[in-house]
Amino acid sequence: MDVVALEKTEEYQSRYKVERTLGAGGMGVVYLAEDIKLGRKVAIKQLRSDMTGNSAEARFRSEAQLLARLNHPNIVRLYDVIEKDHSIALVMELVEGVTLKEWMRENSPTLAEKLDLLMQICQGLGKAHCLGIIHRDLKPENILVTIDGTAKISDFGIAKALDCDQDLTREDHIAGSVQAMSPEQLQGIKLDARSDLFSLGAIAYELLCDSKPFERGDKSALAFAQQITQSPHIPPQQSCPEIPKPLVALLDRLLSKRPQQRPESAQQVFEALELLRKHGIDDKTDQYSETITQLLIKPRKKQSRIGMVLAALATTCAISIWGWKTYMQLPPQYLAILPIKVNGAEYDEYEKLLVETMIRQALLSTPSQLKSSALVSYTPSNEASHEEQIQNLHNRGITDALYASVNCIQIRCNIELQRINPANSQVLEQTSFVFLSDKPQEAQYTINNSAIELFPKNYRKNPGKESKMENDDYNRFLVVLSKLGGEATVNTNDLEVLQELIGKYPTNTILYLTYAKIATELFADTSNSKLLTSALGILTSAEGFGVDELAILEAKLSIKSISNDREGFESIIKKLQTKGRPSAHHLTQFARFLWTQGDFDESLTYASKAAALNPSYNNFYYMAGNQISLGDYDSAREVAEKMMEKYPRKWGGQNLLGVIELETGNIKEAEEIILSIPEDFRNWAAKSNLATAFFLREKYPEALEEYRDVLSTAPDNLQINIYVAETYVMLSNHKQAAKYFSKALELSHQGNSQKQRRYRAQALAYLGDTAQSISLIKDLLIEAPESTYIKHTAAQVYALAGEWQSANYHVEELIYQGMSTEWFSLPAFQNLCTQPQASAIVKETICIKE
Structure with missing residues (x-):
């Protein structure tokens, strides 16, 4: 099928509907088409009808075979190959964007954006090299940049696999572009991956310096080729005086005449660029620049001879993958640090505390220096014996415990370290040594290193x-x-x-x-x-x-x-x-994050899983917090009481119990519980809950004073601004109420979490924009239909909008859930009492009798 026939055919091979020509090159024409079966746009690259010689067809087939081996986000993908009537076409990924050459011409990218593109090219090139494939025609025209900034290497038409001896370019003598070739490629010397790195250097030079490394001028192709093979490239700082020194060093290495002087792999170039991208771009000090430069120009320890062929490199990649899987298969370790007690008659309590802190810090650092290991926080009850503590660890799934016993006489301390298996209380490894308490820093390093040596060698990282x-x-x-x-x-x-x-x-x-x-x-x-x-x-x-x-x-x-x-x-x-x-290491973090996002059901699931492994204060806190948010007050009360029993020095349990009593109508009890928290230990949440207790008991001046005390240290606290505004509503100070609702509305636009949108909806409703408020609250009810707080806000919003039936519906839900009368004292709710849409249960429960 010739070019004209393909252009005019409505459906190509009964699957691809050709729409138009995208471009043409020396060997082929590229068409935009639709894959009818899969419903996606594709690019079809067809061999030109006047290029059907054996060499041209072989190149197309070779490109297809090579692309079939490559599957990487930075390489254009091959979907299908079509052969019919001595014609061959490649069906490929359609890249919506421009070539790198066009991208450089049409954009003014930052240095960071340039480095990002180069890093992507390195990753795609590294994948090809890892599979034993050399591109041999790497140039800006053969790199596509998508609309979202993704670089994709294309046109593997003259690429070569090192396990194939056939050279498909022989009849054309030199295929491809002279400016894309390395000196050894122009000289006909056998190539390896570092030939592509020279071409990569030419691309990087042009991208970073906005000029080419070799001056072409009016030179013929032969004269230009001679310049590449024999003349040094233009110094990068001459073309671009502001280019950072580390990049100069990297470009000089990439454009070295001899392959042995270039970086060893695309991966090494990627790592150098990544280092610069993260740390070296904005630093202008000579000292830092020189440090980076030395890192880039310092040769690595060679794992094999420099001239190693890419076939061996492919083997190395396979070994690396196997080694990574082995690393990942290490059984996870969950470590806990048992309480540390320093015995020393001559030490006062403060001195003992500092020594204990130093030892604990040394042991806490251990898991981060071990593979597949995670630290599990552990605070035993004061009454538990050593044996009971070990048993508790086993019950929680902890696999290893570190224990330190310390005895000090003057500044000389003897420490015994043990690694214990909680499953059977067996001491797996132990060591003892002396440290000097007046040299705590040296002691910390010694203790840390000694603790690491208690674990098997295959778990230890490089110190x-x-x-x-x-x-x-x-x-x-x-x-x-x-x-x-x-x-x-x-x-x-x-x-x-x-x-x-x-x-x-x-x-x-x-x-x-x-x-x-x-x-x-x-x-x-x-x-x-x-x-x-x-x-x-x-x-x-x-x-x-x-x-x-x-x-x-x-x-x-x-x-x-x-x-x-x-x-x-x-x-x-x-x-x-x-x-x-270990995946369990992140359960607590995930639970906390989901809670802040308002996904209470899923957060509770993760917090419960985390608590099963590690019944820590934080995991209990997130469990109870989610249960309160879901209206499961009985379960939340049980968890809060357990927190108070296990962690008497922590006051979060009392605070949570206060919230439960507030929401279930035991306002006086809630106030007493929160007031039992020592004043110095009341955080903003405890102060806010105390103010809410005052509010619900109609002590509005006291509530306002407490809320404003919180605002004095956190003026941008969205929640407290809303509470202050509501308090002013109850004090009939509508001007001040509007002021704080306006501030809350402004703060709510700093993000788009459920909490921010909920308060935004409430502020909008009070400020009169009920349409936008209702739109927001509808979305929130779909996202979190079980959230107590969203239901309460929805009831307010609908009441303020005069949507009495909807307001009544949500108030009923909250009543059946167990929320008490006091939570409906705001005028918006009381106005519902006078409406015919108010149900009997609503009137009986929330309406204040005169």
Whole structure:
């Protein structure tokens, strides 16, 4: 079938409906078509009718065979091959976009965007090389860039598999473009993957420097080829003076005349670009630039000879995959740290606390330095014996426990470390040694390294390097660290101390993690989102200093789990899942995240699974919180009481129990429970619940004072702004009510979580925009039909809009669920009482009798 016939045929091979010509090249024509069977657009590349010689047909078949072996998002995919009447056509993925050459001409990309494209090209090229395929014609015209910025390598027409001796380009002498060829390709020398890396260097040079590495001018193809083989490329800094030094080093290596002087693989180039993309773009200091440069130009330890052929490289890839699977098959370990007790008659309680904190920190760091291992937090009851603690660990599915026994005389401390199997209380490994308490930093490193050696070698990672702090700085750090989980409370001054220490010791992983923990704890108290933003910024800055990547990802996940950034949360959790971390390690984080998103049913499922493995304070808290949100007050009360029994030093159980009593109408009891929390330990949530108890008992001035006290430390707390506005409604101060509803409306637009949309709907209704309010609440009722809070807001919205039947319906649901009369004291609900649509149960339950 010739070109004209294909253009004019309505259906090609009874499956593909050709629409129009997309372009033409030396050997083929590309058409836009529709795959009728699968209902998708495709590109059909057909051999030209005047190119039906054996060599041309063989090249098309070769391209099809090679593409059939390649399946990668950065390589154009082959769907089908059609042969009929001595004609051959390739049915391929339709890439909606432009060539890289056009993209460079039509866009003004940032350096980051350029590096992103180059990294994608490296990944596609690395896949081809891993399968023993050399492209041999890599140039901007053969790279497509989609609308969303995805790079795809195309045109494998003269690509070569190293397990094939046939050279399909021989009759054309030199196929492809001279500017895309490496010196060895132009000289007819046997090629390996590094030939494509030279072509990649030419592409990178043009993309980064906005000019070509070799000046073509009026030179003939032969003269230009001679320049590539014999003359040095134009120095990158000459073409682009502002180009960072590390990129200069990389381009110089890629464009080396000798393959042995180029990077070893596309993967190595990708890693170098990734390093620059993350850490080296914006840093202008010579010292940092030189550091990156040295990393790029330093040869790797060679696993084989430089001249190794790609067939062997394919084997290496297979071995790497096998090795990764083996790594992933390591049985997961769930580790707990048993309580540490320091015995030393000459130590006061504060000194003992600091030594205990140092030892605990050393042991807590152990799981992050082991493969397929996760830390399970554990706080035993004070009355439990050592044997009972071990049994409790076994009941919770913990596989390994670390135990430290310490005896100190003056500054000399003897420590015995044990790794215990909770299933049978057997000591699997143990060691003992002496450390000096006046050198806590050295002691921490020794304890940490000794703990790691208690585990099998196949679980151990390469030890990380922590920068040593000065003794005074380390002691300051221990004082801050001792507050986490202790009697003292953390504050913003602790963050300032940590930020100062991070500035002095930027390679110390523990400092970053401690900052993230304290920021998260303070956020729980204040609801100040700036704390989370600051922590994420600190963690991101850590990436440039070679700190523990996995630990930083875990810390970021913890922060994202209490934010509204679902995409960011899921992105991090996917990265962690590729690192061999046990899946149960993330159940708690996932439960917390789903809870903040308003997905209470699913969150409860994950929190319950997490609590089955690890009945920790946090897992109980999320269980009870979700049960309250779903209106299951009996179950929530049971969990809250268990929290109070197991964690008497934590006050979240009392706070949750107060919420349960509030929502079930036991207002006085709720007030008493919340007031039993020491004032210094009442976080913003406890203060808010106390204010709500005042509100429901019609103590509106007291409620307003308590709410405004919360706002004084967290003025942008959306929930509290709504509560203040409602309190002003009850005080008949409509001007102030409108002011706070307006502020809440503004704050609600900072995100699109269920909670933000719920309060947005409420604010809109009170401000008179009932149409938009009803639209929002309808969507929320579809998303979370069981949410107590959404039902309550829906009832308000419909009442304010005069939709009395709908308002009555939702009030009835809340009554049957167990919500008490006090929750319907707002005028919007009381107005329902005067309407004929109000049912008998509603009038009997919520209407205030005069």
